[in-house]
Amino acid sequence: MTKPSILQIGIVGSGYTAEDLKTLLANHPNARIVGHHSKTLGQEIEPEPMARQCDVVFGCGNESSSQQFVPVVLDAGKKFIDLGGSYRSKDPSEAFKLYANRDGKNLQSAVYGLTELFAEKIRKAYLVANPGCYPTAFLLGMAPFFNHDLVDTDQTISITAISGYSGKGKSYKPVGGIHAYHVDEHRHRPEMVQACAQYVGAQIKLAFTPHVNDDVERGLETHTVFTPKHELTPEEIHAIFCDMYDGELLIQYLRDIPNINDVVKTNLCQISATVQAGVIKVIAMIDNLRKGAAAQAVQNMNLMFDLPKNTGLLSTYPSHL
Numbered sequence: 353m354t355k356p357s358i359l360q361i362g363i364v365g366s367g368y369t370a371e372d373l374k375t376l377l378a379n380h381p382n383a384r385i386v387g388h389h390s391k392t393l394g395q396e397i398e399p400e401p402m403a404r405q406c407d408v409v410f411g412c413g414n415e416s417s418s419q420q421f422v423p424v425v426l427d428a429g430k431k432f433i434d435l436g437g438s439y440r441s442k443d444p445s446e447a448f449k450l451y452a453n454r455d456g457k458n459l460q461s462a463v464y465g466l467t468e469l470f471a472e473k474i475r476k477a478y479l480v481a482n483p484g485c486y487p488t489a490f491l492l493g494m495a496p497f498f499n500h501d502l503v504d505t506d507q508t509i510s511i512t513a514i515s516g517y518s519g520k521g522k523s524y525k526p527v528g529g530i531h532a533y534h535v536d537e538h539r540h541r542p543e544m545v546q547a548c549a550q551y552v553g554a555q556i557k558l559a560f561t562p563h564v565n566d567d568v569e570r571g572l573e574t575h576t577v578f579t580p581k582h583e584l585t586p587e588e589i590h591a592i593f594c595d596m597y598d599g600e601l602l603i604q605y606l607r608d609i610p611n612i613n614d615v616v617k618t619n620l621c622q623i624s625a626t627v628q629a630g631v632i633k634v635i636a637m638i639d640n641l642r643k644g645a646a647a648q649a650v651q652n653m654n655l656m657f658d659l660p661k662n663t664g665l666l667s668t669y670p671s672h673l
């Protein structure tokens with residue numbers, strides 16, 4: 353494939369993630385937005401002309417809009433990065449149940465876009481299913497322990513998480529305070545189980561309790577508690593994080609607990625892990641609209657077009673926009 357020096361970009365949608373994606377692409381040296389489909393903005397472009405104009409289209413709208421654009425964009429030989437959930441599950445019945453997706457053919461070719469875990473597959477993909485924001489933080493925090501076979505898969509791993517209200521999209525009206533929601537089942541839980549199975553090759557049992565903080569717009573924390581196969585010292589934990597993330601400019605392992613204000617409006621993920629009473633508590637923090645959505649989508653685009661992974665993302669780090 354000849355690598356275009358300036359990628360012609362299409363965006364579908366105009367909500368929170370589309371806004372951040374536009375901000376990031378405006379700072380990207382190899383990207384030009386040439387098509388923007390949005391009902392709200394009164395700019396409706398049919399999938400066919402969008403596919404003709406663009407090298408890659410980002411799905412930032414609701415699920416049905418991605419499902420409308422994906423088959424046309426892929427048939428035209430172009431690439432699609434979906435920030436929504438339609439193409440994340442490999443199980444057609446689950447994709448239909450959770451996201452009303454009937455596009456079984458393209459479901460199978462979609463690559464799960466957790467950049468640091470699946471880079472080699474993402475490089476070759478035409479359709480990338482960008483991960484959900486909670487799974488991103490959870491998986492980045494746990495991957496070093498999975499790499500070192502430190503997680504006993506007989507246990508149920510507990511994840512408590514909290515996100516700013518932008519995590520619920522533009523139609524959500526915050527009322528103030530912190531609220532648990534979808535405690536019985538949240539669609540990111542099966543996504544995390546599947547991603548663990550792909551990464552580790554084992555079925556992991558997860559209990560997941562998300563919360564929304566109606567008093568802040570952005571920022572997300574996952575707090576994961578698990579029992580390691582054997583005791584670990586803080587130095588050993590530090591070493592396994594260095595082993596995985598040395599050289600990863602957007603992932604920072606901290607010996608102290610991260611502060612959400614240090615990741616909001618950045619492309620970073622900050623992680624700490626603490627030993628207490630035989631369990632390990634992993635705290636991972638991201639901006640849900642950046643590493644949890646738009647920044648990760650740009651990393652995936654960079655990989656798919658053979659650009660250095662963090663192109664266009666380092667100028668927005670560490671200073672806030």
Ligand SMILES: NC(=O)c1ccc[n+]([C@@H]2O[C@H](COP(=O)([O-])OP(=O)(O)OC[C@H]3O[C@@H](n4cnc5c(N)ncnc54)[C@H](OP(=O)(O)O)[C@@H]3O)[C@@H](O)[C@H]2O)c1
Nearest residue numbers: 365366367368369390391392413435436519521522640645
């Ligand atoms: N928010 C997050 O933290 C996050 C993180 C990771 C993944 N995602 C996923 O990414 C996709 C897009 O998420 P999002 O947060 O950008 O969604 P969103 O803010 O709810 O926007 C979704 C669509 O709703 C329409 N919209 C725009 N302004 C609106 C308003 N004021 N009220 C109601 N609808 C409005 C737009 O469609 P039109 O332009 O076509 O009118 C927009 O593209 C979703 O599938 C979501 O699950 C979100």
